[in-house]
Amino acid sequence: MSLVTGTLNQYIQFVERMFRTSQGNILARLLSLRDDHVANRNLLSSDIASLVEGNCDIILDEMIISHLLCVKSLYIKDFGTAYAHQSAFVGCVVRLLQAQKEVNWGLPLMYTVCLDLRLVAQKVEACTPQSNGKILEKAAESLLACFRVCAADNRSSDADTKRLGMLNLVNQLLKVYFRINKLHLCKPLIRAIDSSPFKDQFPLAQQITYRYFVGRKAMFDSDYRSADEYLAFAFQNCHRNSLRNKRLILTYLVPVKMLLGFMPAKHLLQKYDLLQFWDLVSAVKNGDLRGIDKVMEEHENFFIRAGIYLIVEKLKITAYRNLFRKVYLAENSHQIDIACFQAALKVMGQDDVDSDETQCIVANLIYDGKIKGYISYQHKKVVVSKQNAFPPLSSLY
């Protein structure tokens, strides 16, 4: 039987059989908004509810009705109503999972329905700007209801527990929270996963997505070491053909690595179409503060959209360190006049920086351990350590 041309009755029977025989994966496809059967207009009769009702288990009836009504609304581009139906569908799945003890074959269905819910919610957001993230917030609540059912399933055996579905949901939720800019809501989810005994058993693909988001979160919290760890895992394990995803990960991994003192190679940036970073790399290396400003202006939109503008701004500190190191090497002395540093800053476009502010910049670098030495106010000199006066940044974190 073809699902693309079959009748509504055939479809219902097929769904019912898959449900009865616990075939989660096929059932998930049959109730997905992204499957071929959606194109079958036979399924969208004018009176879906009454035709479906009474054919199967009450809850399955309800699911099929919600699904088909959602498809129908999508056809007429009434995304708000489509969302309402899909949301009802998720509600049914929650009840279904709650009722199914000691088995987890329903998980694939839950994944599909939840993903679809998020996609529809995104569509509604795109079409109704005044909603301002409210629909996505609602969607997150529905996803959380699923999450609770999964997280609470601690009686089943390890193979059959619904807790295995937690990471998939957490990833969905992280996507939503990043989109609506509610990063503080991520914390309990991250804690739930990190303390889960299945932490390392989740499918690799899900782990990659998870670490990508947790890495970004760590970046926003200025915890660059963890960000590096998470993002590096994601990058190394991400499938080599998933260029788009690898590029996304690198967008965050590159600036984080740079802050930690590792500069990317040009061919890497070239390969992933991230040459926006290349000018930045040379500017930071050379201590070219004017150059950094220029790059930030030129690629402002890219940096802002990626959410790394302020990280790039922070690279100026590294640039100061590199510039002063050049002065130190040129002076070839352990006692350097503040005036030399000031002159170097002037060359790099920082005209308004006077002796006081130069000292302040040096003082901060000393405080952070980026320069070993001290300042003598009386002599207006910086006295640096005879050994390792400018320790490599990568050794500091």
Next chain:
Amino acid sequence: MMSSYLEFFYNYVKFPKAQNDPIVGTCNSMCPEDEIKLREAEHLVHILEVWDWGKERKLVKSFSRSAADTNMAVPRLLRPYAVLINTVQYLLFEITKRKDVPEAVVYEFVDDRLRAVRQDMTIQRLPPEECVNLLEPMIRFYVYYSHKLCNLPLKYYDPELNKRSLLECMKWYLSCSDTIDKRQRQDELSGLLSNLDLNENTKLTNDRVLVESLYIVCNLNDLHPLYRYIHHSMQLKREPKLQLAYNIAIANRQGNYIKVCRLMDKACPLTYYALFTYLPTIQRNALAVLSHAYNSKQFTIPSEVLARWLHFADEVEAQGVCAHYGLETENRSVRFDKKDFIGATSLHQLRLDGDNKSSGSQSNQRNEISIIDIFKYTTN
């Protein structure tokens, strides 16, 4: 679940104008009749509600927490927008003039009555265009008094509570501005800033740039205001006052205390006040940096230089604060030794500009601004 969502969707998202009619207040004075009777009978009239040596009384609706068994959504207990505007104006322009009670009492009273105003706004679900006009002056009020009262002991004034009210007002204001922005973009009304009714009869102002700037400088240890700033439209980002606030925050993030203190002098009065309350933190962090960078057994830094660097009122204050953190002071200079510095002690307090007759002309100028002007000036 579905029906409740649908209801939500149709009421708020799809047809936002057809909201199930928000309740409209009918109380045409600053205080509902019921409350006047009750408070008169119970002797709960505040001294600031008594004028002209007891001859006149002007009660203002006081804040009361919503309890489970009380219905607050009663039209005769709620004041409509026009009355709320008058109330805020009366509180800020008239009450703050009273000199017969300590300033902390004035603050506490106005704070309470403004909370009641916000409650009326919430219950009536006033539209964002009206909310911003009510919230903007409240924000000025909280910033002004956070500076004015910052040295009072906790039992008279709690900076944490002030900050909470201030943040509540700011976030509310900003989210209203965003809604207005979005609507304007939708209506394709190009580029008007939301300085909506500068020329209307109300004497209060609505200065978006000021609030955006204050949001940044009042939250210097938080990245969110900066993310907000970089997502603003070019036009807004180029506003000099807002740019100044952003530059101050960036300088502060880099630990550049010299720049922060210098830019501070360019700030408008309220931005300056907000920065001033944060100044002790900046100074303490700077002293920690200095004790590492200028760490020496022999060399010192003259107190006069420290005063210049860190925005101390004078040498004496600079020395006093350094001593507070365990640093050795001698003969008009301070010796920095990283082993001496105690960062974990309580934060020091600063003298207010007004207490200090000999301070520079700049702060005197700032001090001459009357409180009325504080509530009215605009940044442009």
